Amino acid sequence: MSAKPRIAVLGGGFAGLESLFYLKYKLGDRADLTLVSDEPKFLFKPNTIYIPFGESPEKLQIDLARPLRKQSIRFTSAKVQNIDPDNNEVVTTDGSLQYDYLVVATGAKMRSREIPGLEDHAVTIWTPDEMLRLRERIEWAIQRAKDGSRTRFLFLVPPNNRCSGPLYEMVLMLDTHLRRHGCRESVDLVYATKEESYIEAFGPRLNTVVTDEFRERNIEGHKGFVVTGVEPERVVFQNGEDLPYDVLVCFPPYVASTAFEHLPTDSRGFISVEGDSRRVCGQDRIFAAGDAADFPIKQAFLALLQGDAVGDHIAAEVLESRPDIRFEPMSMCVMEELNKATFAQVPLKETGDPEKPIAVDVDDTEHYKVGVSPLWRLGKATLGIYLPWRFGHGKPFHAGFAWDAMDLGLKVMSRVLAD
Ligand SMILES: Cc1cc2nc3c(=O)[nH]c(=O)nc-3n(C[C@H](O)[C@H](O)[C@H](O)COP(=O)(O)OP(=O)(O)OC[C@H]3O[C@@H](n4cnc5c(N)ncnc54)[C@H](O)[C@@H]3O)c2cc1C
Structure with missing residues (x-):
């Protein structure tokens, strides 16, 4: 030395x-x-x-x-x-x-390509540029609401994401933001996670908090939904279910x-x-x-x-x-x-x-x-x-x-x- x-x-x-x-x-x-x-x-x-x-x-x-x-x-x-x-x-x-x-x-970095179709169809949340793209989609949905059209946001936590908390923040913040703009009724908020409980890494107490928040805010939640593929207007899951979307927001899988x-x-x-x-x-x-x-x-x-x-x-x-x-x-x-x-x-x-x-x-x-x-x-x-x-x-x-x-x-x- x-x-x-x-x-x-x-x-x-x-x-x-x-x-x-x-x-x-x-x-x-x-x-x-x-x-x-x-x-x-x-x-x-x-x-x-x-x-x-x-x-x-x-x-x-x-x-x-x-x-x-x-x-x-x-x-x-x-x-x-x-x-x-x-x-x-x-x-x-x-x-x-x-x-x-x-x-x-x-x-770490994100590896969207491990889920077929994700890279092509989702707005992801990792870099500031990706967050700016999400801002555009939110502004687009607010404009559509003013024009009388509905928009459906689907939030997705896939396998191998290692930090799901921020995606929960996004859906809850979006709910408050839309209410403040007077257009919450024109936007459907749906959340699908591979986790068995909400914010699984933080245990049962956070699951209870999120369950209550989703109920109060009228956010449709799906636990144990493991994505297998993303198509232009719907996400397909391992359990045979699929969920439609206009805007798909995802926190992708992690790699070093x-x-x-x-x-x-x-x-x-x-x-x-x-x-x-x-x-x-x-x-x-x-x-x-x-x-x-x-x-x-x-x-x-x-x-x-x-x-x-x-x-x-x-x-x-x-x-x-x-x-x-x-x-x-x-x-x-x-x-x-x-x-x-x-x-x-x-x-x-x-x-x-x-x-x-x-x-x-x-x-x-x-x-x-x-x-x-x-x-x-x-x-x-x-x-x-x-x-x-x-x-x-x-x-x-x-x-x-x-x-x-x-x-x-x-x-x-x-x-x-x-x-
Ligand atoms: C939207 C979002 C919200 C989050 N919210 C929270 C939160 O509320 N609370 C919380 O605790 N965590 C949160 N996290 C997670 C947190 O940001 C990360 O866990 C944290 O940044 C990890 O720190 P790090 O130093 O390991 O890596 P990073 O902060 O990613 O830093 C890695 C650094 O290494 C550099 N680098 C990478 N590769 C190379 C290379 N080959 N050569 C040279 N330099 C390189 C990068 O440029 C970067 O400067 C959030 C993450 C996101 C995306």
Whole structure:
């Protein structure tokens, strides 16, 4: 190892920046830090749900140049093509670089083509451009309503989608949006998911919340509907049913954004890691965090927790101390509905069942909390200011006085507004 360890972080998203800024926070100038990313800006993806309802995509991005310069972190603007663990080398479109420690946080991408017809007929929700396309479809439906025509939106969660929550936000927000435009009666909202319960990853309490919301809002819901194909005006399911649509909105199946042939991965390219540390299996010096790694549920909040565990384990090795932070999968989310929001804190546990490796620990009633209130919209808005503010200053989300204050606020809110 060189005198100052060279630590390279691949990917400037939630997991990559959290581990990078945590390492800076812990190590100061005792390590040589480099970020490699194919995007010069950080995208606050969770808030792209507002784009179909008028938010500007530019407002959701942070230019990384300033925080990186301020923290003396080198930036390589390039696409990572390969990792050669035998030679401690990363190959990029801008040449190669050597590392002593490596953090892989290159995220996921969508693979619509694994469902016949999906690519041709669905509006998908992954990038800001796709959200702008959905905005066009919503505006089209509102215009049609004014002209006296009905429109049928079908929302679809297919197999291998790893983060269904945002699609629930879309249908609930659309309901509120259409009511505000006085045209809800002219639009049919239908939801079909492969899940056995709504937002299955978050357990029975979220299923109850969504069931109630769908009933109150007159949204037709179908659970256990596994799509087999998409035709120009209808979706066909494994159970023999089919559902018609005018606008099909889908959150497609997930795969790793980048396939790393020399690292152990599952069949979708997600990197196999050890539970607590997120160290890549069989690799001493390589860690993987966030959507790129093999944790079955893909979420920004979980990506941040993984980024902290990675940063802390590497920092401990550099400082020859013991790590304090292990990855404990406690998920947290706020589901936006535009007129109110649903907060959920969800303890997750490993099951040992390869078919369903993660389940909600429903017996952990101290931590499994759910609350529905207009005030939770404030909680979501605060997170949407706090995180970009921290990253914009080159600081980790979960550290220091600012996080202590934020954490206290969340705890008070969840005590008062959730049970
Ligand atoms: C519409 C929507 C709403 C969401 N809402 C929520 C929510 O409310 N709460 C929540 O917790 N989660 C939410 N999520 C999920 C969350 O956004 C992701 O789980 C999170 O972004 C994962 O972080 P990450 O750092 O692993 O990956 P990303 O944020 O995707 O970052 C990956 C980074 O790596 C870069 N990269 C990729 N490949 C390469 C390469 N080969 N070379 C160099 N750089 C590369 C990318 O450009 C990007 O900068 C939402 C997702 C979507 C799409």
